Amino acid sequence: KKLLKVASGGIVFTTIQKFLPEDRKPEHELLSERRNIIVIADEAHRTQYGFEASLKDLVDKETKEVIGKRIAYGLAKYLRDALPNATYIGFTGTPIESNDVNTPQVFGQYVDIYDIAKSVEDGATVKIYYESRLAKVNLDEEGRRLIEEFDQELEQEELTETQKTKAQASIQRLPIQKGNTQTVSIMTFGFDPYLMEKNPYLGASYAIIDSIAKTVASGGNYQEIRFTFQEYFERLGKNASLWGKPFKALLGAYTTLKAWGLAAIGGKDSMSGSFESYHVPPTFISFAVSKGKIDDMISNALVKENSYLYLVKGEYDEHYRPKIELLKKLYESIYQKIKHKIILSAYALSFGGLIEALIKSTFGNRIGISVSTDLDVFKKDYGSILIESQIPIQEDHMIYLGRTTEEEIIDINKVTLTIDQAMTWNEARYQEIYPLYHHDERTHDIRIPLFNEIHEENAIHKREVHVLLPIFPGTNCEYDSERAFNRAGANVTSFVFNNLTQEDIQTSIHLLAHHLDQTDILMISGGFSSGDEPDGSGKFIANVLRHPLIAQAIRRLRLREGLILGICNGFQALIKSGLLPYGEIAEINEDDPNLHKNLLLRHVSKMVKTKVISTKSPWLKDMADEIHHMPISHGEGRLVMSDDTIETLIRHGQIAFQYVDDQGIPSYDPKINPNGSSYAIEGIISKDGLILGKMGHSERLDQELYKNIPYVKEQSIFRNAVTYIKQRGQKSWNYSTKVKLKRCIKQKMIKRLWFITKMMLQHSMELKKHKSSIKVNLTMQFHPSYSPI
Numbered sequence: 001k002k003l004l005k006v007a008s009g010g011i012v013f014t015t016i017q018k019f020l021p022e023d024r025k026p027e028h029e030l031l032s033e034r035r036n037i038i039v040i041a042d043e044a045h046r047t048q049y050g051f052e053a054s055l056k057d058l059v060d061k062e063t064k065e066v067i068g069k070r071i072a073y074g075l076a077k078y079l080r081d082a083l084p085n086a087t088y089i090g091f092t093g094t095p096i097e098s099n100d101v102n103t104p105q106v107f108g109q110y111v112d113i114y115d116i117a118k119s120v121e122d123g124a125t126v127k128i129y130y131e132s133r134l135a136k137v138n139l140d141e142e143g144r145r146l147i148e149e150f151d152q153e154l155e156q157e158e159l160t161e162t163q164k165t166k167a168q169a170s171i172q173r174l175p176i177q178k179g180n181t182q183t184v185s186i187m188t189f190g191f192d193p194y195l196m197e198k199n200p201y202l203g204a205s206y207a208i209i210d211s212i213a214k215t216v217a218s219g220g221n222y223q224e225i226r227f228t229f230q231e232y233f234e235r236l237g238k239n240a241s242l243w244g245k246p247f248k249a250l251l252g253a254y255t256t257l258k259a260w261g262l263a264a265i266g267g268k269d270s271m272s273g274s275f276e277s278y279h280v281p282p283t284f285i286s287f288a289v290s291k292g293k294i295d296d297m298i299s300n301a302l303v304k305e306n307s308y309l310y311l312v313k314g315e316y317d318e319h320y321r322p323k324i325e326l327l328k329k330l331y332e333s334i335y336q337k338i339k340h341k342i343i344l345s346a347y348a349l350s351f352g353g354l355i356e357a358l359i360k361s362t363f364g365n366r367i368g369i370s371v372s373t374d375l376d377v378f379k380k381d382y383g384s385i386l387i388e389s390q391i392p393i394q395e396d397h398m399i400y401l402g403r404t405t406e407e408e409i410i411d412i413n414k415v416t417l418t419i420d421q422a423m424t425w426n427e428a429r430y431q432e433i434y435p436l437y438h439h440d441e442r443t444h445d446i447r448i449p450l451f452n453e454i455h456e457e458n459a460i461h462k463r464e465v466h467v468l469l470p471i472f473p474g475t476n477c478e479y480d481s482e483r484a485f486n487r488a489g490a491n492v493t494s495f496v497f498n499n500l501t502q503e504d505i506q507t508s509i510h511l512l513a514h515h516l517d518q519t520d521i522l523m524i525s526g527g528f529s530s531g532d533e534p535d536g537s538g539k540f541i542a543n544v545l546r547h548p549l550i551a552q553a554i555r556r557l558r559l560r561e562g563l564i565l566g567i568c569n570g571f572q573a574l575i576k577s578g579l580l581p582y583g584e585i586a587e588i589n590e591d592d593p594n595l596h597k598n599l600l601l602r603h604v605s606k607m608v609k610t611k612v613i614s615t616k617s618p619w620l621k622d623m624a625d626e627i628h629h630m631p632i633s634h635g636e637g638r639l640v641m642s643d644d645t646i647e648t649l650i651r652h653g654q655i656a657f658q659y660v661d662d663q664g665i666p667s668y669d670p671k672i673n674p675n676g677s678s679y680a681i682e683g684i685i686s687k688d689g690l691i692l693g694k695m696g697h698s699e700r701l702d703q704e705l706y707k708n709i710p711y712v713k714e715q716s717i718f719r720n721a722v723t724y725i726k727q728r729g730q731k732s733w734n735y736s737t738k739v740k741l742k743r744c745i746k747q748k749m750i751k752r753l754w755f756i757t758k759m760m761l762q763h764s765m766e767l768k769k770h771k772s773s774i775k776v777n778l779t780m781q782f783h784p785s786y787s788p789i
Contacts (some may be wrong), residue, residue, distance in 0.1 A: 004032040019078045028081035028400040037086040039079065043446075044090025045103050047080045050074005051388040111155050112298045114364045121477055165301035165364030168348055169218035173294060173705065175479050182293045188214035190286045192351055192380075197281040200245050202320060204284040206382045208256045211288035215349035217385050219297040219338050224290040227264040229253065234279035249284045298338055299345045299694075299708040301364020302404050307344060307388050309371060311354060311403040322383050330397055336384060337393075345388040356384040358401075359410055359422050364708065366419050368409045373400035377412065384668035437670035438599035446666050449615040451653030452624050454526040465490040465725040468519035470512060472497045473542050475527030475569060477699060484699040488718040490521070497544065510545055516553035519562065520725045526568030526633075526697060538572030538595075547578040551585045558583065563618065563721050564691040567636055571595070571683070571693035580693045581645075581654055583686035591642040593649075594685065595695075599676035603635040603671060607709060610682045610696055611660040616653035617689030618724035619717045627664050629712045630696035637675040637695040639684075646679055657682040657694055692717065 003012050021028045034544060041048055050073050058068040081086070088107055095103040096112075104110065119125035170187045190210025198205030212222050232248065236242045257264060273280030312330050315323045337343040355377040362369055368649050388404065389705050399607040405411075408419045427436060467490045471478050482492045498504040516522065529540045544550055557564070566574040578586030588594070598604050610630045612623045641649075649655055658666040659673040659680040666680035667673060673680040675695070683694025698715040706712045 001031050004034065006035070007034070008036055016497055019075055019082060021078060021081075030084070031082040033085055034083075034418065035085040037083055039086045039088045041088070041090045041107075043092060044107060045092040045094050045096045047074075048076050048079075048090060048103070048106050050076050064460070070569040072344050091741050093654060122269060126324040140582070145301045165299070165360055165362075167218075168214040168350075169220070169299050171218060171292075171297055177479055177482070180704075182295065183717070184287070184292050184294055184297060185295075186215055186218060186220045186288075186290045186292055187287045188212075188218070190214070190288070190350075190382075191284070192382075193281050195284065195380075196249070196284055199340045200248040200282045200284065203282070204212045204249040204252035204286075205321065207284055207286040208253060208260075208288075209324075209327070210348070210350055211286040211382045212260070212327075213383050213385055215288050215290055216334055217298075217300060217346035217348040219335075220290045220292045221335055222260070222262075222290075222328070222331050224292070225262055225288045226290070227257070227262065227290065228266055228287045229264055230283070230285040230287070232273035232280050234282075234285035235274035245282045249282060253284065253286075256324070260328070265357075290318055294704050294707070296339055298343065299364065300361060301345060301390050301708065301744070302361050302369070303344045303365055303708070304388070304390070305404050305406045307368060307390055307404045308392055309358075309369065309388060309403065310387050310393055311349075311373075311375065311399045311401055312385045312387055313381070313397050313399055315397075326397070327383050333395065334387065337389070342391060342393075343389055347386045349384045349386065351380065353378050353380050354384075354386065355412065358412060359672065360426070361388075362408075362410055362419050363389070363426075365421055366408050368405035368411070368419065369402060370405050370409075370411045372413055374400070375399070375403050407560060427525075435600070438601075439666045439676075440599065440670055440673075440676055442668040446652055446668070447659075448613050448655050448658060448666070448679065450612075450624055451616055451650075451655070453614075453616040453653055454621075463590075465521065465722045467492045467521040467523060468515050468663045469494045469523050469525065470515075471495065472499055472527075472529045473522075474529040474540070475525050477525040477527055477567070477697065479524045480697070480699040481523055481567070484714075484718045485521075485523070486724040487714075488721045490718075493519070500644055508683050509544070512544070513549040513553040516550070516557055519557065521563045521565065521721055522554070522557060523564075524566040524570030524573055525699070526570060529569050529573070538569055538576050541569070541573035542576035545573060546585055548755075554579070554585065558690070563724065564692075565619070565721070566693040567639075567697060567699060567715070568632075568695055571648065571695055572636065574691065574693040579691055580686060581649060583691060584689060591645050593639055593641040593645060595636050595640045597636050598634070598638055598674070600670070600674070603633070603663040604637070604674045605633040606631075606674060607706070608632055608672070608682075608696065609660050609662070610657040611664050611666070613655045613658055614653040614685065617656065617692060619689070619692040619720055620656060621720045621724070623716060623720075627660060627666070628696075628698075628701075628715050629706065630698065630715075631700050631706075632674065632696050634675070634695055637677070639675075639677040639681050639695075641678055646681075649684060652687050653689075654684050654687060655681055656685045656692060657677070657696070686722075 003010060017029060023442060054072055055069045056072040057066045058070045059065065060067050081088075089111070090103060092103060116125060157666070168188060172185050174181055174183050174185060188211045190207040190212075192203060192206060193465040195206060208227065211227070212225060215225055216222055231246065234242060235247045236246075251475055253264075272280045273283060312334060314327050314330065317323060334343060334346065338346075345361065349357050349359045354373075356374060358369060358377070368376060385399075386401075392400075410417050410419060410422055460539065467485045469478055469481055469485075469492055471494055478494055482494060483594055485492050493515060495512060497508045497512065499508070524541060529538060545554065554564075564574070564579065566572075566580070571580075574580040575593055575595055576588065578584065578588055578592075608630050608637075610628055612620055612626045612628075615622070615624050659677065659682050660666050661669070661672050668676070668680065670676065685692050701712065703712075703714065
């Protein structure tokens with residue numbers, strides 16, 4: 001206030017907290033009425049709001065008790081109370097424009113915009129490549145819950161046969177649009193809330209070591225790791241002992257990183273762990289991120305009978321701090337043994353100690369163990385790693401524990417239990433609040449006999465096969481789909497459907513219709529089109545398919561006997577548009593197939609087995625009775641239809657796949673049929689077999705993924721489709737002359753037909769005149785934009 005008493009001049013720096021009114025009054029006192037004051041706010045999108053009044057608790061400063069209510073506003077009003085005639089300028093890279101928080105409404109319209117394009121043009125930023133995606137999604141409570149629970153990494157993560165050994169690392173092959181790569185990303189985390197509460201210094205140190213050990217146990221090189229941390233601490237105020245907690249944690253983290261010679265390259269803002277009178281325990285989570293090669297990655301689950309079990313054990317000093325130089329040597333030894341295929345699997349000891357590692361490592365492939373040891377199996381031993389070796393190892397700090405066995409028995413120091421018992425106990429704790437499976441009382445036999453009918457093909461060679469892959473707002477499986485068709489020998493055109501404005505939508509409609517007329521195969525990939533809202537998935541795509549221009553283009557594709565494939569979200573769109581099961585755009589009724597929420601009422605992401613039930617389709621050629629491991633990832637995959645509709649589809653051979661068990665038997669068991677689909681149906685085809693829709697992500701099957709699941713192989717639907725188009729080629733008829741029909745428009749049809757007839761008659765007379773018998777091939781080639789006569 002003193003600084004602003006002068007008539008002009010001066011630059012004043014102040015923090016935003018200084019603009020709160022004294023004694024919590026609803027209005028700020030006047031500081032100056034000068035008009036030549038300019039207020040500049042950096043990060044203007046954060047706190048520059050609050051013109052409307054709200055009621056806040058009035059708290060006694062000494063007792064901290066609530067003694068009443070007070071009227072309060074936001075900082076935007078207080079600033080303008082204090083400096084009513086000032087000019088306000090806001091700097092922000094992320095302005096907000098919503099109902100209750102709107103940066104332009106507070107500061108006025110944009111004076112200057114320095115965007116990415118200008119930055120790239122100036123050379124300040126490298127070019128950024130991105131794909132169009134839906135920018136704003138309104139989700140209800142159920143939608144938000146599904147998103148929070150969604151495991152979107154299924155596509156690239158390693159899983160085990162029963163998927164019961166929880167992976168200690170998230171491992172994904174890097175997504176690339178063209179070609180292939182052996183490079184994977186590895187991410188692990190470490191955190192012990194009880195240790196952090198008791199000793200923040202050791203808690204932070206062990207969190208880092210825990211994340212390093214999990215990386216090493218998955219096949220990663222600790223020297224490649226970079227860290228990022230997340231911290232939460234209770235509101236500190238002026239309490240010195242509270243300030244000591246984050247200081248201890250950061251000191252523990254710093255000394256540990258320095259000893260390892262590794263670095264943290266950033267982290268999220270530290271956040272308050274207090275809400276009113278509730279406080280979280282001191283929290284320090286270490287995220288370790290690194291890279292590796294696919295061939296070097298190993299499982300946390302035991303993989304082989306009669307192998308050798310060892311504990312690679314670290315040591316601690318008198319202050320319970322791990323001896324990091326020893327761990328470095330041990331981790332380097334583990335890394336080399338993994339590269340040379342000596343170590344088959346590994347499990348980093350964590351919160352539950354050695355006994356947790358021994359028991360949980362048996363779950364994945366149901367391999368038993370026989371262990372005898374004097375070690376304290378219940379002791380937390382961060383940094384130590386359980387390893388499974390093909391050969392005996394005689395090295396310091398590698399303690400022999402026992403062997404793996406063929407029997408599904410866990411034997412630790414003569415205490416035995418079955419793997420099933422251990423798995424049941426492991427799942428029981430949270431079963432009521434987070435059930436793994438839905439309840440299904442249906443037990444009747446739902447086996448469908450194989451419909452083994454060969455789809456007729458006209459074997460005329462076509463060199464190139466064109467696939468159209470529309471990218472709708474929210475779909476996310478385009479790269480995998482494109483790779484699958486590329487591997488099969490097709491040329492793929494990816495088309496981004498732009499829905500930013502009404503004009504963009506109309507343009508996209510016309511372009512999509514044009515692309516459809518140039519293609520042999522249409523594929524609609526999976527994802528969350530328009531956030532699966534409103535009220536159900538696939539509706540946005542289905543509405544696009546119903547547009548008259550698109551519907552006509554699809555009809556022309558069908559007349560050319562082209563193929564259509566929809567997977568997951570794409571399957572939902574085919575169902576909602578009527579293309580399945582009818583083969584044409586049609587209105588659907590309550591008896592028709594429809595896809596509903598999974599019976600578990602949440603997203604399901606896992607591997608299942610599916611069986612081919614029909615070969616009445618070029619997609620399914622030579623696949624009779626095949627059983628495939630199949631990744632699924634959906635929230636609305638339960639296929640429901642009336643009994644009459646099911647009987648009709650069975651009679652016409654339109655059931656393509658069923659969810660089955662290891663013996664190929666379909667079931668309502670939620671472990672086999674995870675969404676609760678009628679008759680355990682996973683996919684169906686149109687009556688002519690040219691349209692296929694399925695929930696399982698066949699495009700994600702790759703020989704270099706799902707390494708820990710035996711017998712995973714690519715599903716041949718993509719290769720079959722390309723082969724069909726190449727063999728089918730163009731339709732042909734034998735006539736006595738060659739005529740090329742380009743257009744058949746109603747008002748010109750008679751004239752053109754007369755011209756064709758006249759030409760054929762003239763040629764016939766010429767042939768008769770020369771008394772020749774010449775057989776000439778006539779190929780009817782139609783312009784893709786017009787229907788043939």
